[in-house]
Amino acid sequence: MDAPLLPHDRLPEHIAIIMDGNGRWAEARGLERNEGHREGLESVRSVVRAADEIGIGTLTLYAFSMENWNRPKGEVNALMGFLEQYLESEIDEVASRGTRVRAIGRLDRLPKSTRRAVEGAVERTRENRGMTLVFALSYGGRTEIVDAARALLRDAELGAIDPERLDEKTFASYLYAGDLRDPDLLIRTGAESRISNFLLWQIAYTEIYTSDLMWPDFRKSHLVSAILEYQTRERRYGLTSAQVRSPGSGLGGGR
Ligand code: FPP
Numbered sequence: 001m002d003a004p005l006l007p008h009d010r011l012p013e014h015i016a017i018i019m020d021g022n023g024r025w026a027e028a029r030g031l032e033r034n035e036g037h038r039e040g041l042e043s044v045r046s047v048v049r050a051a052d053e054i055g056i057g058t059l060t061l062y063a064f065s066m067e068n069w070n071r072p073k074g075e076v077n078a079l080m081g082f083l084e085q086y087l088e089s090e091i092d093e094v095a096s097r098g099t100r101v102r103a104i105g106r107l108d109r110l111p112k113s114t115r116r117a118v119e120g121a122v123e124r125t126r127e128n129r130g131m132t133l134v135f136a137l138s139y140g141g142r143t144e145i146v147d148a149a150r151a152l153l154r155d156a157e158l159g160a161i162d163p164e165r166l167d168e169k170t171f172a173s174y175l176y177a178g179d180l181r182d183p184d185l186l187i188r189t190g191a192e193s194r195i196s197n198f199l200l201w202q203i204a205y206t207e208i209y210t211s212d213l214m215w216p217d218f219r220k221s222h223l224v225s226a227i228l229e230y231q232t233r234e235r236r237y238g239l240t241s242a243q244v245r246s247p248g249s250g251l252g253g254g255r
Pocket of ligand 1: 021025063064082190
């Protein structure tokens with residue numbers, strides 16, 4: 001593994017990325033939109049490898065949203081194909097690095113072959129203890145919250161949860177990957193400043209970094225720039241700057 005590029009103090013433990021701009025990248029070159037997704041796959045390869053080299057604990061990639069199901073069928077199929085291709089071609093390297101693959105979202109909606117590829121990668125890397133690589137697939141932030149509420153209501157009906165004692169920590173444990181800490185840094189490419197229904201619960205205090213680059217142009221050096229910018233931010237969690245700087249303010253890393 002390469003030496004870390006960045007000092008480890010104040011490294012974001014969890015980075016989440018909205019990979020936007022594949023279509024525009026292609027259209028600007030007179031290519032089919034799917035060519036943008038194909039090149040976007042190269043960015044995924046580069047950024048996943050870089051995140052591991054830098055020492056990031058968790059990387060969550062927004063690969064396919066609930067809303068993306070409404071895209072033309074040909075584009076949906078191509079995206080599923082690229083995901084399968086990534087998992088098949090990279091799984092050996094990912095597994096040998098000790099990376100653990102996980103997936104969040106309504107996976108039951110995925111085509112069988114895609115689901116099989118995802119579940120295979122998750123299963124094969126389950127015991128790994130290196131970087132956690134999370135694919136948000138068929139994912140919607142509101143759907144995730146509704147799914148958590150449904151599971152909670154069921155447990156309440158069974159008497160396993162006392163509604164009076166429900167708190168944020170318990171609620172969060174019902175999310176798709178309730179054991180993961182919240183993202184420290186959210187990167188969005190594609191020159192847009194929207195959350196697009198991504199990790200709505202988890203980004204309450206996440207630092208947001210937007211890039212004007214289209215996703216296929218976003219590579220390792222740009223990830224490093226985003227992390228360097230993150231390292232200049234002061235995370236106050238609603239406190240004053242003086243409180244954050246004085247020791248004993250009682251702030252932990254937070255979820
Ligand atoms: C947004 O670009 C990107 C997506 C909808 C999907 C991201 C998919 C990849 C990077 C391909 C491979 C994925 C994995 C996880 C291996 P857009 O099409 O919305 O771009 P636009 O805003 O320019 O139209």
